[in-house]
């Protein structure tokens with residue numbers, strides 16, 4: 259099991275280049291199943307989850323050629339319409355092959371994703387939507403078995419906003435007969451990125467980015483070239499790390515207009531922020547102010563940034579109330595932050611963080627992707643050495659994080 263060792267106390271300074279968004283790359287890679295032609299992607303992040311998705315699609319028959327951050331995908335001879343348990347259990351986003359497989363091939367066998375550290379994370383809304391479009395679905399031996407001669411357009415209402423639910427049904431609808439309307443759809447930028455890629459492939463989609471998306475089915479999609487949008491969560495994570503360490507950093511290849519809520523919270527914490535085109539600059543000259551936050555679907559504060567802001571609040575002046583409304587168990591980082599000296603009380607889905615003057619380095623353990631990022635940020639500000647175990651969680655969503663942090667002046671190294 260690899261570990262990260264961090265000597266805290268160095269303010270981050272300098273500039274880094276942000277990678278493509280994991281949560282856009284994963285659904286967009288699945289769009290390769292919707293056409294026999296070539297889908298040529300660029301700005302694809304070098305992540306463990308992207309490699310897992312590539313292998314999953316390859317075992318179905320998609321031909322994938324990777325050159326640096328470019329990925330050329332060919333769905334011309336897909337022969338296996340199955341996502342096996344041993345792959346789905348390591349990455350829940352595998353469920354995103356369900357919609358495209360049923361749309362183009364009329365059948366799919368996809369393992370039910372298990373739960374994960376942050377919650378039970380059911381996929382009932384994905385299944386309900388496909389049934390509304392005429393798919394016959396049975397759950398057999400832990401697999402979702404879906405069949406449909408040809409999906410039919412339907413009006414689908416999400417009683418909970420679901421990012422991958424919206425994405426799966428959008429991909430199912432692009433080849434369906436007639437019009438599909440997704441109501442109470444997710445508005446995340448990654449949903450919009452998928453829609454823009456599908457439109458490049460010839461899909462007829464209106465309303466992506468709003469809570470009502472209308473998809474008019476077409477007979478076939480053709481190839482396209484598409485560049486993945488920047489990762490707003492990677493951007494936010496580095497900005498919070500710079501704010502926590504009293505640093506001064508510039509992010510390139512990013513986009514400020516998909517981070518409004520996070521940037522506002524950082525300014526509330528006392529950071530000075532300038533943005534232009536694909537650049538965000540942050541400078542922190544003071545001990546952070548504690549900031550209250552409440553996670554909710556986009557454009558509200560993203561749940562994927564909650565753990566990182568909790569690390570910032572642990573050393574802020576004042577107390578902060580943090581409410582997690584999306585997942586039922588997304589405070590796994592609290593126990594670990596307490597080991598570093600943080601003062602945090604949790605009551606249900608609310609955490610109250612009382613800022614302390616400093617944290618003390620310790621051995622801690624990563625439990626899920628964003629919790630790991632929270633521990634890295636805490637390690638960067640703690641006095642002495644922090645060693646983080648089980649950092650495979652981190653590698654799933656952050657490309658070469660210690661290389662990027664070292665370039666910003668952090669004292670961090672990976673222990674084999």
Ligand code: EPZ
Nearest residue numbers: 281351379380381382383384418419420421422584585627
């Ligand atoms: C996506 O997960 C992201 N993953 C998550 O990022 C992110 O935290 C989450 O959206 C919320 O923004 C990808 O895009 C690959 P949801 P997803 O469906 O789609 C409930 C990361 O760190 N729900 O929007 O799985 C669900 O339990 C990951 O990069 C149902 O009840 O999340 C949750 O409480 C972590 N039934 C809420 O909806 C369903 O059928 C939102 O989940 C689907 C979801």
